Amino acid sequence: MKVTVRVWRQKNAKTPGRFVEYEVADASPDMSFFEMLDVLNERITKQGEEPIAFDSDCREGICGACSCVINGEAHGPEKKVTTCQTYMRSFQDGQVIIVEPFRAKAFPLIKDLVVDRSAFDRIIQAGGFISVNTGSAPEANTVPLPKYHSDLAMDAASCIGCGACVAACKNTSASLFVAAKVSHLNLLPQGKPEKDPRVLGMVQAMDEAGFGSCTVTGSCEAVCPKGIPISFISRMNYDFIAAALKLRVHGRRV
Amino acid sequence: MNSIRKVFGTAVGKKCGMALTGVFLFLFVVGHMVGNLQVFLGQYAINHYAQLLQSNTGVLWSLRICLAAVALTHIYFAITLTLENRAKREVGYEVKELVGASLASRTMFISGSVIFGFIVYHLLHFTTGTTNPEFMTFKDERGWHDVYRMVQTGFSNGWVVAAYVVGVGALGLHLSNGLRAFCQSLGWRFETYASRIDRAAVIVAVVLFVGFAIVPLALFLGGAK
Structure with missing residues (x-):
């Protein structure tokens, strides 16, 4: 199949960027979107140009490295998949595919489609630690945990921190990411002591x-590759209000 | 994080402010709609209700001042949040698919602005009588302010009716997302009943829209006698 890729090219944060169109005449419907870009980059490199820079790592939809907004949708047209799990069969022969980086002030652009998502790392660091005993594994069933909570915590923990929620939000809100990370630990007994x-x-x-x-x-939630629902944001708000109302925990301000 | 100011300074805190002020305004709107519907019980009922409100000057003004303060706080949070949020994406997208986001959720600021404009007009129209000074002179045989005749005369003009329908339409749109956002922001929209809350918000919004719009429409079409 033949497609036209209209991709955002920007040398670095200081240089203004622009869209550049490339024809890919020999794409297979079974290629992943990135394999198609690999083929294109191969050609661009041989022509002596800089290849298109994009983030990708595991290429099996679990690491959260890949980004890209494809035809106006974070991670492309398919639901509950990352960009690396988007296949060319999701596009039509002769289609123009517009590829843009995630746009958010909190995600400054580094090059082409690569953005700096270290803001997420700073949020994770602000979350602090959890109190667990290391060493030998605890006896089974010594920590009571309702099945419902363990399921929910697992759903929240499936967040891969890709940042698609920020890219799709009209306000570039990171609420879904933060909510998933907060809920995942706050729902579990191991995360309870540092909840507030x-x-x-x-x-x-x-x-x-x-x-x-x-x-x-x-x-x-519509673009989240892990299908994390926004009810987790409500959960985070609930925990936030409960913590804020206490203001002081164990005699000291939190 | 060690003061109320800091808590309400966070994005989540500001949304709580929106939710708390918003739900107060919502409760007022429900009461207002129930009051309005008395127009269908006839002239005596609606005029008596108006007389009841207007004779209790203390209660009336306390409510009015509270309402104005709450509405202004709601608007203050809305403007601050909207300005902050708009500044958070400096370079926009070439194409943007609006996946998952309803029209109401994307246009909260616009529908809110329409409601604000409508409230200003509504106050000038029926409360102060600035647009139609003769409305304030209408008296019934008991010497009460003849609200029945006022709304009947007011809603005989098609343009006025259209303005009211648009105004309460914006209110319905705003509430269809506002009510679920209220539950979400205060942390009550848990997964078990999230979809039920969303549906209930739409139903309540439609009921309010119909409850409000039916008065000008019925009077214009001559349904209420």
Whole structure:
């Protein structure tokens, strides 16, 4: 199949970028989107040009490295997949595919389609630690945990931190990411002792990193490659309010 | 994080502010709709209701001041959040698919602005009588303010009816997302009943729209006698 790729090219953060069109005449419908870009890059490199820079790592949809907004949708047209799991069969022969980096002030552009998502790392750091005993594995069933909570925590933990929620949100809100990370630990007994400082710290770090607020549009859950629902944002808000109302925990301010 | 100011300074805190002020305004709107519907019980009912409100000056003004303060806080948070959020994406997308986001959720600021404009007009129209000074002189046989005649005369003009339908339409649109956002922001929209909350928000919004729009429409078409 033949496609035209209209891709954002930008040398670095300081140089202004522009769209460049490339024809890919020999794409196979069974290629992944990145394999198609690999073929294109091979050709561009042979022509003596700089290849298109894009993030990718595991290429099996679990690491969260890949980004890209394809035809206006973060991670492309298919639901619940990352860009690396998007295949050329999702596009039509002769289609123009517009490829853009994730756009958000909190995700500064590095080169072409590569953005700096270290703001997420700063939020994770603000979450602090969890208290677990290391060493030999604990006796089975010594930590009571309702099945419902363990399932929910697992759903939240499936967040791969790709940033598609931020890319799709009209406010560049990171609420879905932060909510998933907060809920994943707050729902489990291991994360309980630091519950309050965790949610307060992470919400504050989210603001400091320059993300917007949540308007409950639901765009984030629609593009999330792991299908994390926005009800987790409600859970985070609940934990935040509960923690904020206490203000002081064990005689000291949190 | 060590003060109320800091808590309400965060994005989540500001959304709580929106939710708390918003739900107060929502409760007022429900009461207002129920009051309006008394027009269908006839002239005595609606005029008596108006007389009841207007004679309790203390209660009336306390409510009015509270409402104005809450509405202004809601608007203050809305403007701050909208300006902040708009500044968070400096370079826009070439193409943007609006996946997952409903029209109502994307246009909260626009529908809110329409409602604000409508409220200003509505106050000038029926409360102060600035647009139609003769409305304030209408008296019934008991000497009460003849609200029945006022709304009947007011809604005999098609343009006025259209303005009211657009105004309450914006209110319905705003509430269809606002009510679920209220539950979401205060942390009550848990997964078990998230979809039920979303549906209920739409139903309540439609009921309010119909409840409000039916008065000008019925009076214009001559349905209420």
